[in-house]
Amino acid sequence: EIFGPREKNRERMAPKNSTTAEAENTYLTKTSTNGRNTERPPLQIVWLNVYLITALHGMALYGLYILPRTKPWTWVWMGVCFILGGAGITIGAHRLWSHRSFKATWSLRLFLMLMNCMSAQNDIFEWVRDHRVHHKYSETDADPHNAKRGFFFSHVGWLMVRKHPDVRTKGKQIDMSDLYADNIVMFQRRHYKPLTIIFNIILPTLVPWYFWNEALWNSFFVCFAFRYAYLLNVTWSVNSFAHIWGSRPYDEAISPSQNLVANLGTLGEGYHNFHHCFPQDYATSELGTYINLSKFFIDCFALVGLAYDLKTTSKEAVLQRRRRTGDLRNQKH
Ligand code: ST9
Ligand code: ZN
Ligand code: ZN
Numbered sequence: 001e002i003f004g005p006r007e008k009n010r011e012r013m014a015p016k017n018s019t020t021a022e023a024e025n026t027y028l029t030k031t032s033t034n035g036r037n038t039e040r041p042p043l044q045i046v047w048l049n050v051y052l053i054t055a056l057h058g059m060a061l062y063g064l065y066i067l068p069r070t071k072p073w074t075w076v077w078m079g080v081c082f083i084l085g086g087a088g089i090t091i092g093a094h095r096l097w098s099h100r101s102f103k104a105t106w107s108l109r110l111f112l113m114l115m116n117c118m119s120a121q122n123d124i125f126e127w128v129r130d131h132r133v134h135h136k137y138s139e140t141d142a143d144p145h146n147a148k149r150g151f152f153f154s155h156v157g158w159l160m161v162r163k164h165p166d167v168r169t170k171g172k173q174i175d176m177s178d179l180y181a182d183n184i185v186m187f188q189r190r191h192y193k194p195l196t197i198i199f200n201i202i203l204p205t206l207v208p209w210y211f212w213n214e215a216l217w218n219s220f221f222v223c224f225a226f227r228y229a230y231l232l233n234v235t236w237s238v239n240s241f242a243h244i245w246g247s248r249p250y251d252e253a254i255s256p257s258q259n260l261v262a263n264l265g266t267l268g269e270g271y272h273n274f275h276h277c278f279p280q281d282y283a284t285s286e287l288g289t290y291i292n293l294s295k296f297f298i299d300c301f302a303l304v305g306l307a308y309d310l311k312t313t314s315k316e317a318v319l320q321r322r323r324r325t326g327d328l329r330n331q332k333h
Contacts, residue, residue, distance in 0.1 A: 040141065044162040053156060056229050063226030070218045074208045078223045081118060081204045083267070083293070085231055088115030090267050090294040093124050097179065098131040101282035101311045102298060108306040109184045116188070117199035119231055123192040124185045125176070133171045135279055139243070139255055142170035147243035147255055155240035156232075200228060234265030242272035250277040250318070251325040260291075268292030277321055278313045286318055 067075070092112030095101045104112065116124055130144045139148045141164045147154040179185045188195060204223040208214035237259075246257030256272040263270025271285035271292075283295040301307035322328040 049160045059225035060229030063221035067222055070222050071214050073212045074214050077208050078227045081223055082227050084115045085118035086267050088112055089119050090269055092116045093127045095282055097124050098128045099279050101280050102307050103309040105306050113184045113188050117195045120196045120200040123189045125179050125189045129171050132174045137170050142166035145239045151240050155236045237262045238269050242270050248273045249327040250274050250321050263291050267294045280311050281313045282310045
């Protein structure tokens with residue numbers, strides 16, 4: 001398990017002068033219990049990102065405003081783009097490439113890579129490296145969107161500043177050999193800019209114009225700007241909402257939580273307490289397909305042979321974990 005649950009979190013939550021924790025995690029010694037590192041280098045704001053992200057949100061609000069005036073087929077297409085792009089993140093970048101929770105044929109990987117371009121959340125390689133380092137060093141300075149630095153930082157602020165040096169140092173130690181060996185991921189990385197411009201901007205905008213005579217202006221603001229900003233925010237909500245609010249039945253000592261709000265928008269990625277405990281589970285929950293469209297799609301892919309070796313967690317392992325660290329901790333058994 002290369003990026004499995006961090007048992008050390010238990011030590012992090014333990015009384016501060018736990019010397020074992022300090023000796024094992026030098027990056028933790030600088031971090032107080034509220035997660036604030038007094039030695040953190042000053043924030044270096046990347047103003048271009050601030051402008052671009054703000055401009056996108058302005059355009060998205062305008063898209064929402066004109067939405068009632070656009071054709072119903074345009075709404076349908078926006079929904080289709082949202083789900084396809086979302087699948088490129090949840091099923092592709094997250095459950096397949098970050099966690100290897102199932103295997104996929106060449107054609108499914110190609111499809112997921114193209115759909116991943118539709119959500120423009122950095123190329124798969126970069127997304128996976130940030131995500132693996134997030135799991136392994138969750139809520140320390142090496143976590144790119146460290147939730148201990150507050151709601152805004154974990155939601156979007158981390159994309160507007162230079163990364164903490166620990167992210168780079170720890171990130172370089174993450175095993176990425178599986179991604180280097182994946183031609184489809186490497187192809188995407190080499191041609192990321194044109195691919196993402198085509199799949200995130202041009203295709204969503206042109207389809208309504210070409211097929212049902214929607215005004216280009218309308219489809220740009222609705223199917224690109226509004227849909228993209230919405231998708232980014234629901235994705236980011238897993239890093240912010242689901243690292244702050246919700247229940248923690250599997251591990252009470254970690255911040256990731258079961259968050260219904262995050263779950264609803266993300267095709268089933270809000271079962272975050274479960275996910276941080278069992279990151280290799282393809283369903284990211286023990287509740288079957290309940291509010292989990294991503295699991296449903298992976299099951300469909302498996303039915304037709306495009307996905308295989310789906311990894312799950314046994315009921316016994318889940319129960320043991322709940323008894324050891326979760327809501328059954330104080331029960332006699
Ligand atoms: C976006 C990503 O939105 C969202 C990810 C969310 C993840 C959520 C996970 C939750 C679970 C799944 C839920 C899915 C739900 C989906 C719902 C769907 C319906 N390790 O990057 P630079 C190196 S993206 C090792 O410039 P700076 C790097 O290689 C949105 N090394 O860092 C380079 O080295 P070298 C669009 C690392 O300068 C050097 O550091 N994008 C790592 O600090 C510099 O790299 C944007 O808005 C690492 N982890 O700048 C912004 N990281 O020089 C795009 C970096 O040797 N990003 N390195 O090549 C940027 O502009 C910049 O990265 C920055 C930081 C300004 C943020
Ligand atoms: Zn997380
Ligand atoms: Zn994950």
